[in-house]
Amino acid sequence: MSTEKKVRAILIGAGNRGTNYATLAKESCPEFELVAIADGNHVRRDYVQQMHGVPDEACYDDFHELLAKPRMADLAIIATQDKLHFEPAMMAIEQGYHIMLEKPVAPTPWECVQIAEAANKKGVFVCVCHVLRFSPFFRMIKKLIDEGRIGDIVQIMFAERVGNAHMSHSYVRGNWRNSETSSPIILAKNCHDMDMLQWLIGKKCTKVQSFGELTFFNREHMPEGAPEFCVQGCPAADSCPYDARRIYLQDRMFTEHATNKKNPTDEDILRAITETNYGRCVFQCDNNVADHQVVNLEYEGGTTVSFNMCAFNTGGRHIRIMGTKGEIVGEMGDDSVRFFDFYTRDAVRIKSSDMFTEEELDGGHGGGDRGIIRTFCDYITGNYHGNSLTPIDTSIESHLIAFAAEESRLNHTVIDMKEYKQRFLDEQK
Ligand SMILES: NC(=O)c1ccc[n+]([C@@H]2O[C@H](COP(=O)([O-])OP(=O)(O)OC[C@H]3O[C@@H](n4cnc5c(N)ncnc54)[C@H](O)[C@@H]3O)[C@@H](O)[C@H]2O)c1
Incomplete structure (x- = not known):
């Protein structure tokens, strides 16, 4: 460098x-x-x-x-x-x-x-900033695919488990709770996943279909007598996983984000859950984004994908990629994947350190956020030789898939991506 x-x-x-x-x-x-x-x-x-x-x-x-x-x-x-x-x-x-x-x-x-x-x-x-492209986990999967280890990709099962507490913080109480003020969750959260699928498959998406809704975080599920803010004394506090005092004060989750402060004190946190949305009862917010959604996708050449976004879990991404010669299964938190070769019948666990040199991992490309800023600097100084930086046209393709998925979810339609793009360009004229 x-x-x-x-x-x-x-x-x-x-x-x-x-x-x-x-x-x-x-x-x-x-x-x-x-x-x-x-x-x-x-x-x-x-x-x-x-x-x-x-x-x-x-x-x-x-x-x-x-x-x-x-x-x-x-x-x-x-x-x-x-x-x-x-x-x-x-x-x-x-x-x-x-x-x-x-x-x-x-x-x-x-x-x-x-x-x-x-x-x-x-x-x-x-x-x-599609930072997942810089994570050792997805770089490892991309390398295995590019080396032809699983042959042609036939199908992918991909799950983005948002995590119930993270959902409550960001998509029920927080900045991305309402599509009118931010964007639909399939765009806000899952444009990363749509980009990742496109990167791994390397072909254009042809059809999109989606179902899902906001099922749980609404007034229908509000405990009887629940006040607007948890700190006002909720009769259900002892059994509610979303009690703001428990999430923020006791378990100290998302506190810097909720208070806008580095190392916030108890006082800062108490103020945030008393005065801001982060203290609201999760069943009485002005949220409208889906808490679970599935997207079916078809790509050129017939590759199919089922993608799941769901709030009700501990969190994390899981992927299963099925090719003509083998299969890759991975849990993002593990930083390793299981690779099964159909010919040798060997099932091996591969770690990122098995595929990349220490320099490649430590040279700033190890983590997602660090990787993107490091790589962008390399781009500007003329030292970039990788495949992880996303060109804008590629990002727009994957964003359009997310917009189409939202339209499909709302209108109960199957969307042909070519027609969708043409219709939307015609509408702008
Ligand atoms: N790539 C990822 O993985 C990832 C993860 C989380 C969030 N995001 C995205 O990053 C973006 C920022 O998220 P965040 O959590 O940092 O938000 P944030 O609210 O913490 O930060 C936004 C900042 O913009 C400032 N701002 C508002 N109006 C401004 C103006 N007119 N001029 C200059 N500054 C102004 C605000 O004061 C605030 O400090 C969002 O679009 C979010 O969706 C990306």
Whole structure:
């Protein structure tokens, strides 16, 4: 890796994701130089400013101010909330920045397509943060497939088990609870999975069908006498897995996210569950996103996929890939896969360390978030030789699959992807 060329970057949105990338860049990318930040939340902005020594005059409250200035860096990291991706992305493209854009690209198909068109026209690289592509687990699976170890992929069973507590935090109480204010869960959460399927299969999706709904986290399941906030004394608190005092105060789950603070105190947490959505009864929120959904997909060449997203489990991704010569089965948390060869009848467990050198794993590519920022720096310095960075057109393909799945779920239809794209392009004319 060359350390001569600097990678100058600006950060738009210094929230959880923005701070995370800033921290990882500090740790793993000596060539990374943060030159400006935009975020009106001064606590968060100050934290990143101090970490990278950004001068006061290069800190802005709003991305409009920063992006009105002439281009000052190679890279713009855009980590604002879902509905605030389109505008900064279009402005940054216009200025000629390469972009690391948080997923989802945008909450509507048309905005997604516009971003891709603008990026292609300007000749800038817009990479969506599909961090799973950088995890040792999926890189290992991709390598096994690319080496032809399982022959042609015939079918995949893929499950994204959201985890019941994570569901309650992010998709019932939290930022991604309502598709009107963020995006449908199949886009917000599962655009990663749609991207992963496309990456592994390497062919276009032809048909999509989906079922699912919000079954449990609604007023129908509210315990009798439950107050609006758990701290108000709920008669069901002792047996409710979603009691906010238990999740946040006792078990200390998701506390930094709920309080917007590093190492929050009991007082901070109590304030969050008394005054913000994170303390609400999960059966009385304004959530509307599905808590379970299945998607059936057909790809060119007849490969079929069944994909499951469900809230009611401990969490984690599971995949079973069935090919003409063998099968791969993996549990993401294990960081290993079981490979079964039909000819030799050998079933072996393969770990990422069996497939990658220590340098490949430790050279910044080991983890998802760290991997993407490290790799993006390599891209800008001309040292990128991998296959993990997602080109914007590829991300748009997988986003459109997620939008089609949502349409299918709502309208009970099977969607032909070619017709869907054409219809949607015609509608925009
Ligand atoms: N790639 C992944 O795996 C992954 C995981 C989680 C979240 N995300 C996505 O990352 C994005 C950010 O999520 P987050 O949890 O960090 O959100 P967040 O709310 O913690 O951070 C967003 C930040 O944007 C700032 N902001 C708001 N308006 C602004 C403006 N006009 N100009 C500049 N800054 C502004 C806010 O003050 C906030 O600090 C979301 O789109 C989310 O869906 C991606």
